[in-house]
Amino acid sequence: MAFKDILVHIDSSDACTDRVAAALALAERHEARVIGAALALESTISSYVGIAIPASLVSQQKEIVQKSAEEAVAKFTEAAKAAGVAHDSVVISCSASKAPARLAYHARHVDLTFMGQPNPDDDNASFNETLLDGVLFASGRPVYVVPYIGRNIRPIRKAVIAWDGGKKAVRALNDAIPILKDRNEVIVLVINPDDRGDAHGDKPGAEIAAHLARHGIEAKVDLHVAPDASADNLILNYLSDTGADLLVMGAYSHSRLRERAFGGVTNTILKQMITPVLMAE
Numbered sequence: 001m002a003f004k005d006i007l008v009h010i011d012s013s014d015a016c017t018d019r020v021a022a023a024l025a026l027a028e029r030h031e032a033r034v035i036g037a038a039l040a041l042e043s044t045i046s047s048y049v050g051i052a053i054p055a056s057l058v059s060q061q062k063e064i065v066q067k068s069a070e071e072a073v074a075k076f077t078e079a080a081k082a083a084g085v086a087h088d089s090v091v092i093s094c095s096a097s098k099a100p101a102r103l104a105y106h107a108r109h110v111d112l113t114f115m116g117q118p119n120p121d122d123d124n125a126s127f128n129e130t131l132l133d134g135v136l137f138a139s140g141r142p143v144y145v146v147p148y149i150g151r152n153i154r155p156i157r158k159a160v161i162a163w164d165g166g167k168k169a170v171r172a173l174n175d176a177i178p179i180l181k182d183r184n185e186v187i188v189l190v191i192n193p194d195d196r197g198d199a200h201g202d203k204p205g206a207e208i209a210a211h212l213a214r215h216g217i218e219a220k221v222d223l224h225v226a227p228d229a230s231a232d233n234l235i236l237n238y239l240s241d242t243g244a245d246l247l248v249m250g251a252y253s254h255s256r257l258r259e260r261a262f263g264g265v266t267n268t269i270l271k272q273m274i275t276p277v278l279m280a281e
Contacts, residue, residue: 001177001178001181001215003027003030003111003112004030004033004111005110005111006027006032006033006035006110006113006114007037008034008035008036008076008113009037009038009103009113009115009116010072010073010075010076011038011039011068011072012071012072013119013122013148015117015119015146015150016116017079018146018150019114019115019116020076020079020080020114021079022276023114023144024085025083026112026144026179027083027085027086028083028084028085030178032085032086033085033087033088034086035089035090035106036073036076036077036080036088037089037090037092037106038068038069038070038072038089038090038091038092039069040062040068040069040091041065041094041095041099042062042065042093042094042095073089099127099134100135101138103131104139107135107139107141107143108139108140108141111142111178112142112143112144112175113135113139113141113142113143113144114143115131115132115136115143115144115146116128116132116145117145117146117147117270117273118148120271132270136279141175142171142175142176143251143278143279144277145270145273145279146276147274147276149274156184156243156244156245157182157185158183158184158186158242158246159176159179159180159185159187159244159245159246159247160187160189160238160239160242160244160246161173161176161180161189161208161247162191162231162235162247162248162249162250163205163208164190164196164199164250165193165204166199166250168250168252168280168281169249169250170250171281172250172251173248175280176248176280177215177217179246179248180212180215180217180219180248181215183246185220186212186217186218186219187222187242187244188205188208188209188212188219188220188221188222189224189235189238190204190205190221190223190224191225191226191231191234191235192225192231193225194225204221204223205221206221222238224238230268232264232268232269232272233268235247235249235269236269239275246276247269247278249265249269249277249278249279250280250281251279251281252266266279
């Protein structure tokens with residue numbers, strides 16, 4: 001079992017370099033093809049302000065975004081050739097409102113999609129968050145999110161699986177098996193198992209660890225009982241304490257809007273992550 005088709009969202013941001021490097025490194029190990037997908041966003045300003053915009057300005061704006069997308073493709077192509085990885089590219093021309101659905105469409109036809117963690121200090125942070133949400137919750141495929149601060153160039157090869165026994169965690173773990181086989185150490189992290197006793201059985205984490213073993217993945221189970229602490233902070237602290245360089249977890253979409261208002265594990269991890277995260281919904 002290995003990844004054969006990988007998609008990576010490419011743009012003009014500084015963080016894109018690390019995102020592409022991570023995708024190419026994985027593709028090289030799995031002998032996979034990587035597709036770089038760039039967005040050329042169409043202007044919709046005239047529909048918002050209710051006046052006609054001169055055709056020359058519309059044409060100029062279109063040329064600018066097309067050139068930016070083509071430059072991102074050229075940079076990606078150069079990196080892929082240097083890495084000796086099979087590659088392809090696509091420029092998606094659409095409005096910003098349709099971009100998440102269009103990128104999710106391409107994500108459905110690959111094994112894994114690399115996306116960037118939205119940087120809150122960027123002017124387009126809100127759009128990037130919407131784009132990530134669209135691919136994560138509408139593609140039906142796992143998403144590998146790379147932190148905007150970059151990735152460790154000397155990987156530790158240690159993965160942590162946030163395991164709650166639920167179907168989303170199952171989906172994320174199953175999708176991550178090809179990557180977990182690359183790891184030197186895999187930890188099944190179970191937090192407050194008594195809260196979900198029916199999902200864990202008599203020995204929380206033991207059965208999923210045994211399942212991973214049958215895939216050739218030796219995983220140890222680490223139980224943490226801290227009923228007064230939030231799961232998101234426990235996970236983030238655990239990643240820091242163990243020095244892990246990958247988190248695997250399920251993503252929860254049904255309460256995403258509620259999470260924005262009141263917090264939530266998915267939302268907190270995506271905002272505060274400093275370690276790559278493989279998520280599946």
